[in-house]
Every structure is written in C-alpha cells, then in structure tokens.
Amino acid sequence: MAIEALAVEGLDALYGDSHVLHSVSLSVAEGRVLALLGRNGAGKTTCMNTVIGWLRPRKGSVRLFGEAIERLSPEAISRKGVGLVPQGRRVFARLTVRENLIVSGRGSGWNLQSVFELFPRLRERAEQLAGSLSGGEQQMLAIGRALMGNPRLLLLDEPSEGLAPLIVADVGRTIAKLKAQGQSIVLVEQNVRMALELADDAAILNTGRIAFSGPAAQVRENHELITQHLGVF
Numbered sequence: 380m381a382i383e384a385l386a387v388e389g390l391d392a393l394y395g396d397s398h399v400l401h402s403v404s405l406s407v408a409e410g411r412v413l414a415l416l417g418r419n420g421a422g423k424t425t426c427m428n429t430v431i432g433w434l435r436p437r438k439g440s441v442r443l444f445g446e447a448i449e450r451l452s453p454e455a456i457s458r459k460g461v462g463l464v465p466q467g468r469r470v471f472a473r474l475t476v477r478e479n480l481i482v483s484g485r486g487s488g489w490n491l492q493s494v495f496e497l498f499p500r501l502r503e504r505a506e507q508l509a510g511s512l513s514g515g516e517q518q519m520l521a522i523g524r525a526l527m528g529n530p531r532l533l534l535l536d537e538p539s540e541g542l543a544p545l546i547v548a549d550v551g552r553t554i555a556k557l558k559a560q561g562q563s564i565v566l567v568e569q570n571v572r573m574a575l576e577l578a579d580d581a582a583i584l585n586t587g588r589i590a591f592s593g594p595a596a597q598v599r600e601n602h603e604l605i606t607q608h609l610g611v612f
Contacts, residue, residue, distance in 0.1 A: 382409040382444065384532045384563035385430065390439035392422075392429045399425045403439070403589055405582040407532070412554070412564040414578035414595055416571060416609055421584040423567045424466055427536050430565075431463050432456040443532060458485075462530030466537045466567075468521040472510030476501050479509050479524050486529035494523040497553065515546035522553060533557065536567045551577060571609050575599045583608050 385407040392400040399422050407413040417423050428434040430441055432453035441449040448456050457463075471479050480491055480501075495502035498519040504512060509520055518538060525533060535554065539547040551573050558564065558577065568574035575581065578595040585608050591598065598604060 383407065383442070384409045384411075384444060385413075385565065386440075386442040386445075387426070387430065388440045388442075390426070390429060390441065391437040392425055392434055393437050394425075394434075399587050400429065400436075401587045403584070403587070405589065405592060407563055407565055407580070409444075409563050410558075410561045411579040412558050412566055412577055414574040414581045414598075415565055415567045415584065416574060416581060416598075417584035418608070418610060419569075422587040423584055424536055425587075426584070427463070427534050427565070427567060430456075431461060431534060457528060460529075460531030461534065462525035462528050462532070463534045464518075464521045464525045464536060464538055466540065468514075468517045470509040470512070470517050470520050470524070472508065474509055475506050476509055476512070476520055477505045479520055480527050483524045483527040485527070488529045489526040491527075494526060497526075497556065498523055515542055515549065518542060518546070518550060519553075522550075526557075530562075532563045532565070534565045534567075537569060538566070539568060539570045539573060547573065571605065 383406050388404045390400050390403040403426060415423050429436050432451055436449055440447060443459055448459055480494055500516060501519055501523055538550050554577050566574055566578060575595050575598055581595040581598045582589060583591040590608050591604060
C-alpha cells in the first residue's frame with residue numbers, strides 16, 4: 380500500500396467570517412503528483428496556505444507522512460519537510476540568486492550544485508540580484524529555493540502564472556524531472572492541460588468543496604467535468 384505523503388481530512392478554513400473551505404479531503408501518495416484544480420476563488424491557494432500553516436484550520440486534520448501538522452507553525456511545518464513555491468514567486472529581490480538559495484538550504488540532497496544543474500541559467504545569474512531577473516528566471520529561483528530545503532512534499536502554487544508559453548513549457552519539464560526523481564508534489568495550476576499531463580491524480584475544488592477526486596486520466600477524458608468546474612479546456 381502506498382504511503383501517503385499528505386492526507387487532508389475534513390478541512391474547514393475561514394478568513395474572518397468568510398467560510399472558504401468546506402470539509403475538504405484529499406491525499407497525495409509518496410512519489411506522485413496531485414493536480415489541485417479549480418476556478419479562481421475556488422479555494423486552491425487557501426488549501427495550500429492551510430497545509431503550510433499560514434492559515435489555521437477551523438476543523439479537520441493535515442498529516443505529513445502520517446504525522447499531524449495542522450497545529451504547527453509554518454516554520455515547524457517547513458522543518459518537517461514541506462516546501463512551498465508560492466504564487467507570485469516572492470523571491471528576495473535584494474539578495475543575489477546565490478544568496479536566495481543559500482538562505483534556504485537545509486538537509487542533504489539538494490544543494491547549490493544540483494540546483495544549478497537543474498537550472499543552468501541560475502548558475503549564469505548567480506551573483507545577480509533576484510529582483511532584476513525575468514519572470515521565468517524568478518520562477519526557476521523560487522523552485523530552486525524550495526528544493527534547497529530538501530522537501531519531502533513540494534507545494535507548487537500557480538507556477539506557470541504570468542509566464543510566456545515557452546517558459547511555461549520549461550516549468551512543465553522541470554516538474555516532470557522532479558516527478559521522475561520521486562518527489563511528492565501538489566500542483567495548483569490554472570493551466571489545466573499542463574497540470575493534467577503532469578499529474579497522476581487530480582482533485583477539483585468548486586466553491587471550497589471537493590467536486591472530484593481521482594485519477595488525472597479520468598479528468599482528461601471527461602470534457603463535461605472540465606467544462607462544468609474548470610471552464611474551457
């Protein structure tokens with residue numbers, strides 16, 4: 380039986396009086412990619428914020444490899460092995476590429492050399508301020524920074540957002556490489572086609588509730604489901 384890298388059960392989350400997530404349950408098996416899909420405002424980023432600890436759930440549980448983490452601080456959750464590539468990238472603009480990576484380093488496995496091998500362009504820009512990079516380069520840096528923490532579970536929140544098609548393809552190939560290396564991943568993505576090509580499994584949120592959970596292939600083959608919950612494919 381596959382080990383669950385992430386198990387979310389019965390999750391409710393609120394911003395003030397606004398009830399955003401309603402009894403959300405989903406799971407990611409070790410070494411697999413889960414595409415978390417939904418229209419804008421469906422609750423995808425809120426779900427990621429709850430997993431990483433930025434938002435405390437009203438009820439429900441979040442388990443990382445069987446260990447409850449829903450009451451831990453974001454710092455503690457990160458140390459447990461959850462890495463986040465946040466929406467909008469959020470690189471440290473006044474630090475160099477090298478400094479952005481070094482400041483996030485923890486554990487063994489991923490290091491400067493291996494990140495530079497994954498993203499040769501970052502090696503070329505190593506001494507350049509992160510704020511001066513292109514959008515695509517900043518996304519590479521955001522992914523590399525998360526990997527430097529050697530996460531057991533990697534959360535990618537809209538990694539293709541605002542990027543040119545050629546750069547989106549590069550991001551997709553990077554995610555495919557990480558998947559091939561056995562990295563457990565939750566991929567939040569508006570680019571439905573790319574997400575479903577990369578994912579093993581899929582969960583669809585609609586107004587804060589799970590509308591579908593199962594193999595990604597079932598979503599790829601069901602245009603009615605895509606149209607109903609995600610819009611045009």
